[in-house]
Every structure is written in C-alpha cells, then in structure tokens.
Amino acid sequence: MSRHQRPRQSIRRSRRLAAPPLRFFLPVALLVCLLAMLVLRGMATNEVFHDDRTAVSVDKFSVPPNLLTGGPIVDARGKLNDKPVSYAVPDKTVVLSFDDGPDPVWTPKVLDLLAARHIHATFFVTGSMTARHPDLIRRIVADGHEIGLHTFTHPDLALQSTSRLTWELGQTQLALAGVAGVHSSLFRPPYSSTADALDDWTWPVVKEVGRRGYLTAFIDADTDDWKRPGVEEIVRTAMPKQPGRGEMVLLHDAGGDRTQTVQALGEIIDRLEKDGYRFASISEALGATSTTVPVHGYQLWAGKTFILLTQISVHLLPWLIGLLSVVGVLVFGRFALMLVLAIRHVRRTRRPDFSWGPPITEPVTVLVPAYNEQECIANTLHSLAASDHPIEIIVIDDGSTDDTSAIVEEIAMPNVRLIRQPNGGKPAALNNGIAAASYDIVVMMDGDTVFEPSTVRELVQPFADPSVGAVAGNAKVGNRDTLIGAWQHIEYVMGFNLDRRMYDELNIMPTIPGAVGAFRRAALLRIGGMSEDTLAEDTDVTMAMLRDGWRVVYAERARAWTEAPASMQQLWSQRYRWSYGTMQAMWKHRHAVRESGPAGRFGRVGLPVVTLFGVVTPLLAPLIDLFLLYGVLFVDAQRTLSAWAGVLLVQGLLAFFAFRLDREKPWHLVTLPIQQVVYRQLMYLVLLQSSITAFTGGRLRWQKLRRTGEVAAPIVEA
Incomplete structure (x- = not known):
C-alpha cells in the first residue's frame, strides 16, 4: 500500500468542542450592547412592551362597598385584616391632575400657566416620557408640584401579570430617581376613571399596589380633553357637580395636540377661583406629607445610570437609522x-x-x-x-x-x-x-x-x-x-x-x-x-x-x-x-x-x-x-x-x-x-x-x- 493510499483512520482527530475564546466574546458583546440600546430606546418611546388592550368588566363582587361610594383617593396599604379606606378632596378644594406626561411641547405651557397663578398640581408621569424628557421632571419638582406614577409604558394593568406590574412600577421609580433624585408613593392606573368604576378586574391591581405601599388616585371629573371636544366642553365638565364640593379633575399634558387643554386650563382656574375654590396637590389637599420623597445611595446612582444609558440610546438611534x-x-x-x-x-x-x-x-x-x-x-x-x-x-x-x-x-x-x-x-x-x-x-x-x-x-x-x-x-x-x-x-x-x-x-x-x-x-x-x-x-x-x-x-x-x-x-x-x-x-x-x-x-x-x-x-x-x-x-x-x-x-x-x-x-x-x-x-x-x-x-x-x-x-x- 502506498503512502498516499493510507486508510482514513490515520487522520482521525478528536472532535471535542473547545470553549469560545475571549476574542469571540468581544464582537458578540458589541452586538448584544447595540441590541440592548435599541431596547432601551424602544422603552423610552413606548415601542417596546407596548400593549394597548383594555379590560372590560362590570362585576364588582370583590370590591369593598365603601370604596364605590367614597372619594377618589384609595388607601389599600393597611395590614391584611384592615379594610381599605378612601379619601375625598375637601370642600372648596380642587386638585388639578395631569396624566401621560411630561411632553416637551405642552407640559411647559401648563407649568408656565400654573406658575403664573401660583398653583400646585399633581402630575402622573409615565416612565418612558420621564426618561426622554428629564428636564421637565426636574422643573415639575422644582416648582413644588407633586409627582405620581402612571406606569412606564401605559398598559392596562388589569390584563398584566404581577411581574409586569412590578417592572412597570420599578422602572418608573428608577427613571424618577435618575432624573430628579426622587421616588413617589402616589399611583394612578392607566385607563382609570372614578372610584365607583372599580370592578373585579381593577380592584386586584389596587390591592397589589397598596400592598407595595402606594396610594391610588382616581378622579371626580373626567374632562375627556384627549378627545378635543372643545374648550367650553372641557371647562364645563371640570366644574364641580355640587356647588362647594371638592373634586379631583383629570386633564392631560401629553398624548397629542393639547391646545384646547391649555386654553381651557386658564378658564377653569378663573371660574373656580371666582367661586372661592383653592387649588392644591393631593398631599396638600389631604394635609399629609408629600408623596414625592428624595432618594440616596444605590437607588439614586442606579437611576442616574439608567437615564444616562437611555439618553445615549435615544440620541444614538437617528445615527443607527442613518447607518441602516x-x-x-x-x-x-x-x-x-x-x-x-x-x-x-x-x-x-x-x-x-x-x-x-x-x-x-x-x-x-x-x-x-x-x-x-x-x-x-x-x-x-x-x-x-x-x-x-x-x-x-x-x-x-x-x-x-x-x-x-x-x-x-x-x-x-x-x-x-x-x-x-x-x-x-x-x-x-x-x-x-x-x-x-x-x-x-x-x-x-x-x-x-x-x-x-x-x-x-x-x-x-x-x-x-x-x-x-x-x-x-x-x-x-x-x-x-x-x-x-x-x-x-x-x-x-x-x-x-x-x-x-x-x-x-x-x-x-x-x-x-x-x-x-x-x-x-x-x-x-x-x-x-x-x-x-x-x-x-x-x-x-x-x-x-x-x-x-x-x-x-x-x-x-x-x-x-x-x-x-x-x-x-x-x-x-x-x-x-x-x-x-x-x-x-x-x-x-x-x-x-x-x-x-x-x-x-x-x-x-x-x-x-x-x-x-x-x-x-x-x-x-x-x-x-x-x-x-x-x-x-x-x-x-x-x-x-x-x-x-x-x-x-x-x-x-x-x-x-x-x-x-x-x-x-x-x-x-x-x-x-x-x-x-x-x-x-x-x-x-x-x-x-x-x-x-x-x-x-x-x-x-x-x-x-x-x-x-x-x-x-x-x-x-x-
């Protein structure tokens, strides 16, 4: 047998799988980091994990009756055997609340108007908008307004898992810590309404956030300003149903064209002040300590890191799209x-x-x-x-x-x-x-x-x-x-x-x-x-x-x-x-x-x-x-x-x-x-x-x- 005809067995080799070398890890890590930055940007723009489904329910068997007839502020933070309670806004007091912001166009207009009238309001912000517009959050806090959580991506929590709820709240708190160094114990569920609208779908969410130490705020008057029904209609629905009775009014400072909202806001304030009403944030109205508190240490620096990476991702995207x-x-x-x-x-x-x-x-x-x-x-x-x-x-x-x-x-x-x-x-x-x-x-x-x-x-x-x-x-x-x-x-x-x-x-x-x-x-x-x-x-x-x-x-x-x-x-x-x-x-x-x-x-x-x-x-x-x-x-x-x-x-x-x-x-x-x-x-x-x-x-x-x-x-x- 000649040398070049030797059987194939002479060249058999081990087929052990070698561990990937470090140099293989570097390019993979680069691609993973780019994907992570895309996800961060998607979170900030409410593109990642977006869910616009809404729950439909009419059953109220599990909701305590006292909440259905009580005020718009629900406290379910008690111990296991304690009954949840609700609070009404005091008479001759109006809480102006704004959802879905901050928005770079409309929130500054709202803040300017409130500052000119020396009025404090409550802003229920989303984590995605907070991460994109940190300067507005800092201004809201600096002007003395109260901040509440409105989740990170604005889903209907009645349709989400407990882990999703944890993530929505945790990421929003992380964003608040990163931009303003604060946390908030005030919460408003997306797609919520008056307290008497609580049902078997939404009540478990309120109980869960209460167990985590949050105060839940509903509303008394829904202006439906997001539908842009006209300035007069917004003003009319914001007026108290009973003269002299306190109420919490829902408005929006983000989510679309809010020209009518800004115009109506001035008229709402003028009419209510003429009728002897005062304006306050939720904590001020209840005479309680502020729900917006400063944070320090790990929570503060974790938030700052998150916001820094998110800002880089948001500003990097146009370049990535250009490169694409x-x-x-x-x-x-x-x-x-x-x-x-x-x-x-x-x-x-x-x-x-x-x-x-x-x-x-x-x-x-x-x-x-x-x-x-x-x-x-x-x-x-x-x-x-x-x-x-x-x-x-x-x-x-x-x-x-x-x-x-x-x-x-x-x-x-x-x-x-x-x-x-x-x-x-x-x-x-x-x-x-x-x-x-x-x-x-x-x-x-x-x-x-x-x-x-x-x-x-x-x-x-x-x-x-x-x-x-x-x-x-x-x-x-x-x-x-x-x-x-x-x-x-x-x-x-x-x-x-x-x-x-x-x-x-x-x-x-x-x-x-x-x-x-x-x-x-x-x-x-x-x-x-x-x-x-x-x-x-x-x-x-x-x-x-x-x-x-x-x-x-x-x-x-x-x-x-x-x-x-x-x-x-x-x-x-x-x-x-x-x-x-x-x-x-x-x-x-x-x-x-x-x-x-x-x-x-x-x-x-x-x-x-x-x-x-x-x-x-x-x-x-x-x-x-x-x-x-x-x-x-x-x-x-x-x-x-x-x-x-x-x-x-x-x-x-x-x-x-x-x-x-x-x-x-x-x-x-x-x-x-x-x-x-x-x-x-x-x-x-x-x-x-x-x-x-x-x-x-x-x-x-x-x-x-x-x-x-x-x-x-x-x-x-x-």
Missing part, C-alpha cells in the same frame, strides 16, 4: 452594480469572436506550496498530470512534518520537481518557486486543490494581452455536500466569482485566489515577489500589481476544486485570517490614493470600492439583523418578517442568477435562508473580530487548516 439607510443603499447598490457588470462581463467574454489574442501554447510553471498536505497532495498532482496544457510542476515543501515530500517522490512524475525548505511560510515558499521557475508564466495553486484538465490552458490564455499581469481563476468548493460546504459553495459562486466579474469590468480586481491564479513572472519580480507583510499574500500581491499598472482579469472557465473548511471552528480560523490579512493589505497600499497613473486609479477607485463593499458594508450589515430581531420581538413581527422575506427574495434571485452564470445546479440554494440566519452572522462576527484586532494592534499567526483529502480527481469530472 446607508447599509440598504450600499447592499442594493452593490446588487445592481454586480448584476449590470456581471452581465456585461459575460456578454463580452462569451462572444463567439472574443479573443485575448493568439493562443498561448508555451509551457508554464505550476507552483504548489505544501505544508503537511499528505492527505491532499496526491490528488493535486494527479489532477495536474491530466492537464491538456504543457506544464512544469514545482512542489515546494515548506518544512512539512508529515509524509508530503515522500508522497511526491513516490508518485515520481517526470515533470515534477520537489524543493524542500525549512518552514518559512507560504510567501517564502512561493518566492522560492518563482526563482526556480523555468517559464515566463507562473500558475499558483494550493496543495489541497485539484485542477480540471483544461484549467491551466484556460487560466493562461488572457496573457495573450500584454497588458495583463495576473489572472484569477474560478475556485469551486469540492466538499459541498455538507451544510457548511453548501453555504460556502453559495458564497463562492454568489460572492467571490460574481464579485470578480464586477471587479474585472472595473479593472480593480483586489485578489487572485491562492487556489487558482496565474502571474507573469517578470511582473512578480518587478514588484518584489510575494510579500510576507500581511496574512493575505494573494491580496497583497494583486494590489501591488494593480499599482504597478498591470491588468488583473478573471477567467471563469479556469475551474479549480478546493476543500473548504469542514467545521465552524476551521471556517472561523480561515475567514478570520482572510479578513485580517485583507485589512492589512488595504492599509499597506493606502498611499495609492495620493499617487498618479494606474496606482492612483486603483487608490481612488479600487481601494474605496473594496473598503466600501468588503469592510464597511459587512460591518454595518448586522444592523439589519439587529433591527430585524428588534422588530420581531418588540414591534410588528409580521411586517418585519415580510420585509426580511423581501430582502431574502432579492438575494435568492441574485444567487440564482449567479448560479446560472456559473452553470451550477441551483439546488444548493434551498439552504440560503438558513445561511442568512447562521452563516452570515458568523461572517459578521469574524469581520468584527478582525476589525477589533486591527484597531487594537493585535497580531495574528498563520493557522493551518485540517484537511481530509476528500476532494479528489473524480469530482472534477462532475
């Missing part, structure tokens, strides 16, 4: 650009009369850098042996510790040379091969790749054009029958190869794939060969050739079959290196933007396009998924999913088009929806981690992927 709009424009702009230029590329290169020039028939050198490729190297060499173009094969063993060199020697192909060198990395191996090459055109391939018989011939034909310095081939995923392989197959066809058609038309091809590419040897020597400055030597050398004035084109028929990573961990390692290396190459060639000639064109056209589509758009694209998740969980799941399905449909159509161009069977596209949910998120995290590494000045070592050798010569016949 940019992402949308870039994504669909890229789709349109790829579609137009890919069609133009196909029409140009598939014309019957298209030719690069006289056919290239001279021999070429094929370089195969190899490091521990014993599982794959035999398949690679056998595929080259079937080439229909004359070739010289140079295998550069970069210090392998396995049987790579022995397998090459055992195969003993006459046109194969083996060069051994101490381990120095792929660029060093390629430079060694370039120096030893016998021919003017050098083809480069990976040691885990197999070529079709026509690959080399198709790859070198563009060199008939003397302006062409390098050619990118069509890399195919050979192990595409697994889910991860299918996802990468879609990415290769839709992303890499469709992109290359676009870049070819723009003459800004940024990368020659290491799996299948060809170069003029003279052009390589002129730019100094393969550089070790970056982890993406293929991108680095391609950008260098563009800056040197060479054309870099795409040969779609030059197909090569490569073994893609077979696990998420290996895929992460590969893409992390690619992303980080590409950023290194872009930074290395950044000075091209200031140069003239071909280098300047690449710097002012190529680099911005690659940066925009290769870095900026993918980095911002997670915003789409964050808003998707936010919309599904907190806003309108049906509309959000419909919008996402529309975007997915566009991507599916573009992917189908790309598969047709590449003459691929589209059945792998059935995995596209799952790819968008899982695989694309992984690529986001990889790019985020790469960006964090780049910005923090981190270093990344070369990471060797594990190979199985499953991409063999029979697959190329498919």
